[in-house]
Amino acid sequence: MQFIDLKAQYQALKPEIDANIQSVLNAAQFIGGPYVKELEEALAAFTGRKHCITCANGTDALQIAYMMTGVGAGDAVFCPDMTFISSTEPAKMFGAASIFCDILPDTYCLDPASLERQITAVLAEGIFTPKAVVAVDILGNPCDYDVIAPICEKYGLTLIEDAAQSFGAVYKGKRACSFGRIAITSFFPAKPLGCYGDGGAIFTDDEEEDALCRSLCVHGKGPGGKYDNIRVGINSRLDNLQAAILLPKLKALQERELDRRQTVAGRYNNAFAGKFVTPFVAEGCVSAWAQYALLAEGAAQRDKITAHLTEKGIPNMVYYPTPQHALPVFQNEPRYGEDFKNANDYCARTFSLPMHPYLTESEQDEVIRVVLEGL
Structure with a gap:
């Protein structure tokens, strides 16, 4: 996969x-x-x-x-x-x-x-x-x-x-x-x-x-x-x-790939609702689903699940593990009292699953099964 x-x-x-x-x-x-x-x-x-x-x-x-x-x-x-x-x-x-600046806690x-x-x-x-x-x-x-x-x-x-x-x-x-x-x-x-x-x-x-x-x-x-x-x-x-x-990729994106991304995201959302914080898309908006990111209860649960995914051969990523204000290159940038609560929380809990328009239903089912196994 x-x-x-x-x-x-x-x-x-x-x-x-x-x-x-x-x-x-x-x-x-x-x-x-x-x-x-x-x-x-x-x-x-x-x-x-x-x-x-x-x-x-x-x-x-x-x-x-x-x-x-x-x-x-x-x-x-x-x-x-x-x-x-x-x-x-x-x-x-x-x-x-x-x-x-901090991020919104939903989008x-x-x-x-x-x-x-x-x-x-x-x-x-x-x-x-x-x-x-x-x-x-x-x-x-x-x-x-x-x-x-x-x-x-x-x-x-x-x-x-x-x-x-x-x-x-x-x-x-x-x-x-x-x-x-x-x-x-x-x-x-x-x-x-x-x-x-x-x-x-x-x-x-x-x-x-x-x-x-x-x-x-x-x-x-x-x-x-x-x-x-x-x-x-x-x-x-x-x-x-x-x-x-x-x-030809642009044509495919318009004709079918964006719709297929919505389908994959919808199946993931249905499977993970109530078990993780699933992605939020505001009313009147459509996500391009560059990534499908869940929030675990905390870093420990996230790390346990991603380790299980890796063990079972399911690719996974963390987008992104470190907020910008904490990167070494930006340590001397000016600060104005923001605590970056939402960004820190997101980075500590997020993990991303396979997401693309050619992900078959059987592959989606396997991803879902292994994630839930890792809880």
């Missing part, structure tokens, strides 16, 4: 993927190319954004978003305490302060009340300038943008949607990647829409930001091309081969 079965997905999509790969090889057009343009147009249409700019990976997408926002020394960037380091890693790189996304407390604390201290909020759609579950966006507007902060885990999710009728001034996603192979290597994308509705982003992706190029450098940029491009692979 696979935690995420990319082999099964490939077998289901093999004719289309193989044909596209062969087309790229025949044309020998590897950097840029028609599949990249086609994919960007398809991704923009799917998310409802005006512009999509693909890049080399999701971390680059976040770094470019920070560069577009002008984050630098003396600025403060606000982010949920329970996420992966890439959400605020660029802030550290650019000399800004990462200000972590595990950014807590708007904690966010506003942290913003007002930074303003009261007067050392850092609040600059941006990175709202992370954790585990595939979208943030509460109807509450977060007005907070950003109130304090003049740029809202960046980190949809690295939520591509395909829905918040009140709108797709992930359609929120914030800038949104990003990742095409890391394990993501809901993943390529066969690294890849990422940035989304915006602004013409000037689209042009700026495309410049930053190619060494700060100007109107004259890559040798007309008008700013400092980076080298971050999605290659034609990865775009060719992503196109």
